[in-house]
Amino acid sequence: MVTLSSLRKYPLIRLGLLGLLGVSLFALGGCGKMETSTQAPSPAAPPAEKSAIPNSFDAVAAQLDTGGEFYLYLSTAQWLGKLSQGIDTLHGIVLSGSASQSAPGREQAENAFAVIKDIIQKSGIEDVTGVGASSFAISPGLYRNKIFVHHNPDKGSGIFWTMYGKEPHPLAGLDLLPADTAAAGYGDCDLAQLIDFLRQEVDASGIPEAKQAVDKWQAQFAGVSGLKLDDVLGSLNGSMGMVLTLDATSTISVPIKNRSETIPTPRLALVIAVKNDLIFKQVDKMAGSNPGIIKVDEPDLRMRTMRIPALPALNLRPTVAQWNGYLVIATDDKLIREMIAVQKGAPGFTSTPEYATLSAGLPEKGNRFGLTTERFAESLTKFQGEMFANQPGATQVQAALLQRLFSNQKNVHTFCISTHLPDGWLLVSQGSQGSSQLLAPLVIAPAAIIAGVTIPAISGAHQKTAEAKSLSNAKQLCLACKNYAIDNGGNFPPSLDALFPTYLTNRSVLASPLMPGQPLGYAYTPGLKVTDAANTVIIEDTFAPLKHVRIVAYVDGSACILGTPAGATFSPSPSENPPSPPVTP
Numbered sequence: 241m242v243t244l245s246s247l248r249k250y251p252l253i254r255l256g257l258l259g260l261l262g263v264s265l266f267a268l269g270g271c272g273k274m275e276t277s278t279q280a281p282s283p284a285a286p287p288a289e290k291s292a293i294p295n296s297f298d299a300v301a302a303q304l305d306t307g308g309e310f311y312l313y314l315s316t317a318q319w320l321g322k323l324s325q326g327i328d329t330l331h332g333i334v335l336s337g338s339a340s341q342s343a344p345g346r347e348q349a350e351n352a353f354a355v356i357k358d359i360i361q362k363s364g365i366e367d368v369t370g371v372g373a374s375s376f377a378i379s380p381g382l383y384r385n386k387i388f389v390h391h392n393p394d395k396g397s398g399i400f401w402t403m404y405g406k407e408p409h410p411l412a413g414l415d416l417l418p419a420d421t422a423a424a425g426y427g428d429c430d431l432a433q434l435i436d437f438l439r440q441e442v443d444a445s446g447i448p449e450a451k452q453a454v455d456k457w458q459a460q461f462a463g464v465s466g467l468k469l470d471d472v473l474g475s476l477n478g479s480m481g482m483v484l485t486l487d488a489t490s491t492i493s494v495p496i497k498n499r500s501e502t503i504p505t506p507r508l509a510l511v512i513a514v515k516n517d518l519i520f521k522q523v524d525k526m527a528g529s530n531p532g533i534i535k536v537d538e539p540d541l542r543m544r545t546m547r548i549p550a551l552p553a554l555n556l557r558p559t560v561a562q563w564n565g566y567l568v569i570a571t572d573d574k575l576i577r578e579m580i581a582v583q584k585g586a587p588g589f590t591s592t593p594e595y596a597t598l599s600a601g602l603p604e605k606g607n608r609f610g611l612t613t614e615r616f617a618e619s620l621t622k623f624q625g626e627m628f629a630n631q632p633g634a635t636q637v638q639a640a641l642l643q644r645l646f647s648n649q650k651n652v653h654t655f656c657i658s659t660h661l662p663d664g665w666l667l668v669s670q671g672s673q674g675s676s677q678l679l680a681p682l683v684i685a686p687a688a689i690i691a692g693v694t695i696p697a698i699s700g701a702h703q704k705t706a707e708a709k710s711l712s713n714a715k716q717l718c719l720a721c722k723n724y725a726i727d728n729g730g731n732f733p734p735s736l737d738a739l740f741p742t743y744l745t746n747r748s749v750l751a752s753p754l755m756p757g758q759p760l761g762y763a764y765t766p767g768l769k770v771t772d773a774a775n776t777v778i779i780e781d782t783f784a785p786l787k788h789v790r791i792v793a794y795v796d797g798s799a800c801i802l803g804t805p806a807g808a809t810f811s812p813s814p815s816e817n818p819p820s821p822p823v824t825p
Contacts, residue, residue: 296370296390303388303666308376310385317369323360355445362437364398367391381672382597390664399437401660403430405478405607408659413481413609416511416566417589418578420488422616424589426481426511427608427658432473467522477513477565484508485575486615503619509570509579517542520562534573540564541580545573589613598655598670606657614653614672703787709753710761710791711799714779717762718793720744721778722770730770732778736762755783768795 295315304311330353360366370390377383391401405428413426442450458469465472486504520542527533527544536543543561557572563580570576582588589595594613654671717736720743724733733739736750752761763780774796781791784801793799 296392299663300370300372300388300390303661303664304372304374304386305376305384306374308374309383310373310375312374313370313372315370320366320368323366351446355441355447358444359441362398364391364396364400364402367395367398367401378601378670383671383673384601385669385671387667388664393663396662396664399433401665403433404428404658405660408603408605408607408661410604411606411609411657413479413511414590415583415588416579417483417611418485418575418582419588419592420485420615421483421589421611421613422486422506422619423484423612424482425608425610426479426483427606428479430478431476435469435473465522466526467518471518475514475516475518477515479513481511482509483511483575483579484616486619488615504615507571507575509568509575512567512569513565514562514567515565517562519567520560523560536561536573543573543576594653595655598653600670602655602668602670603657603659606659608658610654610656610658610669612653612671617653617672703754706753707784707787707789707791707801710781710784711801713749713753714762714781714791714793715797715799716744716749717764717779718797718799722797725770732766732768732770734766736764752781752783754781754787758783770795774798 295317297313297315300313368389368391371388372390373385373387375383375385396402411426413424416426417424439454442454445451461467461469485507487507488504490505491502492505524542524544530546532547534545534547536545541561541563543559545557545559548556548558557574559568559570559573559576561568561570561573561576564583568576568579578586589611590599598611652671652673654669654673656667656669659666659668717739720739721732723743724739725731740747747759750760750762751758755761761781761783763782765776765778768776768778772795774794776795777792778795779793779799784791788803790802791799792802
């Protein structure tokens with residue numbers, strides 16, 4: 241299956257698929273209209289003539305599965321095939337609108353457009369003539385998904401098509417996966433071709449600053465590593481990847497908010513195919529005679545491990561090793577030993593029932609593969625749910641909602657193989673969800689994020705409204721008390737009940753909007769007079785401290801909202817004087 245994780249490796253394909261989805265949804269939107277008519281049905285329209293503009297539908301359809309739950313095709317020849325011409329048009333528009341620009345500025349703009357056009361033409365993007373996708377249910381809970389990016393057989397020489405492999409071959413990286421592999425990806429990647437391509441474009445750009453930046457970066461690389469960039473690129477053998485395992489026999493604690501979540505111990509290895517030991521020798525040289533480095537020199541293995549006793553819980557032992565044409569950088573030496581054992585024939589992930597199910601019927605040869613296992617999907621879903629549900633400021637209701645959004649997701653595990661064919665790139669995946677079901681996480685994840693952001697905002701807005709209403713009530717009560725004092729020799733009432741019905745008629749003013757349902761929400765300080773200190777508190781909302789604020793009214797008739805630390809309480813008294821004068825909203 242083509243999941244979000246596997247599509248991240250192919251950004252152009254991901255954009256193409258999203259574009260396909262948008263087009264299909266737009267088309268489906270016009271299929272929902274129904275009209276009734278008493279007229280006789282119109283005669284059937286004659287068959288449409290074949291379009292004079294050729295497209296790649298037949299070639300794309302030949303690579304996809306029909307009759308499934310999901311099928312899309314988009315012809316791109318007309319708009320991608322003329323992409324560089326569009327750059328020329330944009331170029332003319334920009335320059336015509338900047339006639340007053342200085343000569344150096346116009347020259348830089350000319351160079352920039354020339355570089356963009358050259359990159360487009362040499363990348364091979366214009367060779368894409370069509371994109372298709374399909375999804376087919378093989379059995380309950382198992383789907384085969386395909387994406388095919390087509391080019392004409394006589395095209396496809398650009399870097400977009402060749403950087404990630406030319407001829408399909410056995411997927412050697414599969415024999416490096418331990419049995420507890422959680423996620424992995426390995427395949428062709430020609431970094432030397434990419435760097436050389438970028439250098440040529442910078443040199444041809446005529447922009448001195450760009451060339452200086454590249455030269456500076458290469459010099460910095462040599463200064464830090466002690467090796468020339470060209471020598472390093474020349475030592476690579478055209479493929480690389482990574483392996484992530486989750487060790488169920490040990491766990492680590494990940495802090496989330498004010499508690500910890502336990503997850504299986506993750507281990508990671510970066511694998512690079514190399515032609516020689518240039519890089520490893522340099523690492524060994526830089527390590528020198530450091531007593532903290534454990535050195536292993538065996539007939540088929542050279543390994544250097546650094547002990548980090550300060551992190552015993554993680555069992556972190558950064559290791560660099562070289563064996564059998566691979567340079568491996570891993571979190572610990574044990575993982576490398578397990579990978580070597582699998583390569584020599586020990587049972588690994590390819591011996592598990594899960595791999596047998598995911599790989600059944602998939603191509604035996606390809607250029608790249610991507611894998612996410614059920615173990616990884618379960619751990620990731622659980623961790624994401626806990627992270628969102630326990631975000632700072634989330635209430636119990638919000639946390640429960642976010643937890644439910646993630647717990648309802650089906651764990652997505654998949655195995656994907658990418659193959660370079662004579663007429664394009666084919667991605668075939670097999671996993672627990674079809675392409676149409678993959679749309680659900682695309683909706684649920686943003687929904688969870690939006691809920692996490694919006695619900696606290698709405699809750700905060702609701703509280704602000706309630707605070708404003710409570711402040712109004714406090715001012716109304718205080719004004720009634722002052723009116724009472726005018727009629728009673730400057731003495732405030734013995735209690736708030738004495739205000740009814742002469743000075744107040746509606747008892748709802750006694751209830752705090754911060755705690756609806758409670759008949760009395762305000763504390764009153766009896767025995768005060770109008771001659772007391774102006775900033776003496778006479779009325780206070782008793783429920784406001786629960787919301788980490790104070791809402792008070794003073795003898796002089798003013799009222800305000802004050803902040804208070806979480807958990808603080810307040811008991812009004814005639815002698816309390818706030819540290820600063822009140823502010824009357």
